[in-house]
Amino acid sequence: MLWLARAARRVFDEPAARTAHPEHGPHFAGYLTDLLKPYGLAPHPPDGGQSYGEMGAALIADVVRPDEPVDLLVLAFAVPDVRPGRATATYLSHVCPGAPLAFAVCDQGVAAGFTALRIAQSYPDCRRSLVIVVEQATLHYELPAPAPLPARHAGVALLCGDSGVARISSVVIGRDDPVASSVDKPPGQPYTGAWWALAGELADPTPRRVVVADRDPVLGYTCSSTVDFVGLEPDGVARVSAWDWERPEELSERMDTFLVDGATCDKLEEVARPPFDRAVLGDLGVTGVEFAAWKSRHPAALASDVVPLRAPDAEAAPGRVYRVDGEALFAALDICEPLPFADGSVDWVYAEHLVEHVSLGAGIDWLTEVRRILAPGGVLRLTTPDLATYVDGYLAGNTFFSRHRKRMRAAGLGPPMPARRAFMFNQIFYLYGHRWLYDFEEMCYALDAAGFSSEDVRRCSFREGARPDVADLDRVLRNDESMYVEVVKRDT
Template identity: 85%
Template sequence: MSEWDWGRPEELSERMDAFLVRSATCDKLEELARPPLDRAALRELGVTGVEFAAWKSRHPAALASDVVPLRTPDAVTAPGRVYRVDGEALFAALDICEPLPFADGSVDWVYAEHLVEHVSLSDGTGWLAEVRRILAPGGVLRVTTPDLATYVDGYRTGGAFFSRHRGRMRAAGLGPPMPSRRAFMFNQLFYLYGHRWLYDFEELAYALSTAGFPAEDVRRCAFREGARPDVADLDRVLRNDESMYVEVVKKDT
């Protein structure tokens, strides 16, 4: 493959896909449960909620999940099944474009950081509807995603946001330094990393209301602040400056 070039989104997508597959490894997989997964089965496993787009969650009662399966040298996680990974964390390979293998009202919270922008609006809305289905009454959904408004402001004002973002990507070791051109910094949000649909608060509130959550219940939160501190604490500092944090609590009806 040719030398890294920020101006070639398809090539970078191939690199990122290969990086994810190489990273999704562990030493031991122990299958614990198969679908359908109801509330009782999840509680028996010690699971109260699901963290999407994670191979391992920091939450002690989480089921981590990702579309990329985990693998050992001689085994790979099958879709929808729950595994104990390396004797501790729980994981299930899940595709958010497909129905989730959980019963209605089976979890108390769902968390997803920088996930919904990787699928189309229709697939994202379908996933949000599935999340609403599996949440118990009073359950909390917390979604974080790049804030389109922040990028628009960065482009228009030429402020410090883009330079901070370039520095963060460099510190993460993701390729050579990004170009400093404002147009590049704006375009990379759309065309790199496999992004499919970008959101501001109004657009995300629309998707949530289309999925069945009342628009008036959708609220914007601060970093690591929300209805459930244990869930809000999953926010990562690495993405703080570009992210929007949005929550909704499922009503009893």
């Protein structure tokens, strides 16, 4: 799931510095002449115009902090760059913190920005993705086909990732009827206007759904993106509105609100009802179950959570399988109840930061059910806060607590946490709905009590395990505090 963390927008009044430079200007004019000659075109005088490299670098400085490495950068534009000889996206990857993988999207008109956002959605493992949409208003030659020309040089940068101020629920590009936009793009910005308006929406923390929609008059593309704001801080610092750490009931209320507001989608289509045996799941393309997830990154997963997903016209009924937004599969399941799967019906089960939310007894009961539904040789992978890590942080006074506080703050998960060691130790026990914490020995005990053999339990590293496709579900956000445990169900 992609979140919008921050945005920056700029108008660039001055011409590109390199193009206007007395030494480089003539070289640029000669290059442009040679470039256009095979097409029978002559360049206009090379005055004015903007370089997307300079524009992008300025936007990066506005929206990306030096200590926030970006994993993916996508540059989108429709009007040609005033400096066509440079691989601008590659250049920006060297300017941007993190030296991200870089793409450029062009020749799609209005759709370029939406395509850039879809590319960012296609890389769910990226901690941070940066989408830059730019347009410049000067052409040094005549276009072969008519197209809207901007009235000013403008750019918008959208910093996205696995946390932020609003959830980007969908991005659609097609040739259907136009979709009504709930934001008004400013005049004179045919390619950045919709994103300029979206960036302005970040100033309003009110929970709401925003539809960014546009249509390219030349190519005929109809594009839309649904963005859900869920009551967040306007500067992108907090995904859940701020609370007082000394009053945990405030955090509990806000987390409940966040879960309800976050469990939304555009469309729910019921595709199966229990009981689910191996044949039924196979027909759905399901090989395993990811618990505590509304949508899984695994292509053959059934995602599940106790909080049901809601669409505008439907809500997921407990135990039934739904196709979400025409893609992923979801079922609302309570781990304190028997699971609606036949014995040996799945090959793997994954649960991140789930088992600590129920009592030890309820956790063992759930693990017993998981063992039942796993096929022989099936893999269970669990991640949970590591009690030993917190004990060491308290007793040894090492840097774990300070590093974890910084990580939580950088991820936008609430106001700064108190630096007191006693607070840092207590919060993992008593906040977030936690009921029972585990170290490796306790986890082995619970798995053994559930019928697994403790000899088969293995402690793993982040994104390392018996099944790489399952281990890859581990999220970066929690790897500093997490314990990763796997167990394989024996054949007998």
